[in-house]
Amino acid sequence: GNSVTQMEGPVTLSEEAFLTxxxxxxxxxxxxxFWYVQYPGExxxxxxxxTKADDKGSNKGFEATYxxxxxSFHLEKGSVQVSDSAVYFCAxxxxxxxxxxxxxxxxxxxxVNP
Amino acid sequence: KxxxxxTPRYLIKTRGxxxxxxxxxxxxxxxxxxxxxxxxxxxxxxxxxxxETQRNxxxxxxxFSGRQFSNSRSEMNVSTLELGDSALYLCASRSDGRTEAFFxxxxxxxxx
Numbered sequence: 001g002n003s004v005t006q007m008e009g010p011v012t013l014s015e016e017a018f019l020t021x022x023x024x025x026x027x028x029x030x031x032x033x034f035w036y037v038q039y040p041g042e043x044x045x046x047x048x049x050x051t052k053a054d055d056k057g058s059n060k061g062f063e064a065t066y067x068x069x070x071x072s073f074h075l076e077k078g079s080v081q082v083s084d085s086a087v088y089f090c091a092x093x094x095x096x097x098x099x100x101x102x103x104x105x106x107x108x109x110x111x112v113n114p
Numbered sequence: 115k116x117x118x119x120x121t122p123r124y125l126i127k128t129r130g131x132x133x134x135x136x137x138x139x140x141x142x143x144x145x146x147x148x149x150x151x152x153x154x155x156x157x158x159x160x161x162x163x164x165x166e167t168q169r170n171x172x173x174x175x176x177x178f179s180g181r182q183f184s185n186s187r188s189e190m191n192v193s194t195l196e197l198g199d200s201a202l203y204l205c206a207s208r209s210d211g212r213t214e215a216f217f218x219x220x221x222x223x224x225x226x
Binding site: 032034036042043044045046049051089093099100101102103104105106107 | 118120145147149156157159162164169170172204206208213214215216217218219220
């Protein structure tokens with residue numbers, strides 16, 4: 001079946017450090033891939049997406065490239081800020097009988113210290 | 115454009131009671147999905163509605179049900195509440211032909 005595996009953490013970084021969160025997926029066909037972010041006490045916010053192989057999604061300094069050959073969608077940011085402290089979820093969208101549902105990884109909690 | 119609105123934000127209920135949660139999607143979005151988030155199980159899909167019809171259902175007992183109205187607003191109902199139903203319930207809406215889903219802030223349900 002379709003599944004997403006991601007680093008779970010928690011991870012603590014200093015401000016301006018480099019961030020990588022690994023995400024790999026198992027899926028039939030070519031799903032669209034997403035990164036969502038959840039700030040404390042909030043719902044999920046769409047961070048970025050990619051819909052086909054070699055697509056690069058980017059937003060707010062974060063980037064992720066859809067790698068079909070390695071079935072990966074790793075999230076990167078060159079210089080994290082305290083405001084990036086949140087939980088990050090990798091997800092794919094699975095189509096079933098005309099319906100689409102998101103399949104999420106377990107999430108990774110990131111804390112950035114000043 | 116207003117985002118996805120969920121009400122109420124917080125609920126405390128007693129075991130055995132039932133509860134109804136509400137979700138208003140982004141204007142023009144006809145697809146509404148519900149997810150349960152718990153520390154142990156993570157984010158799990160409950161069901162999806164489109165044009166007042168349930169299109170897909172996750173692996174949850176029949177105590178969990180939902181519906182969608184003609185204005186695309188959706189409600190989910192949980193009957194005979196159990197302690198394990200304590201969770202953050204998230205609603206997401208999607209535009210026709212688009213893959214990205216937009217989430218509300220969630221309803222935090224605590225069952226005591």
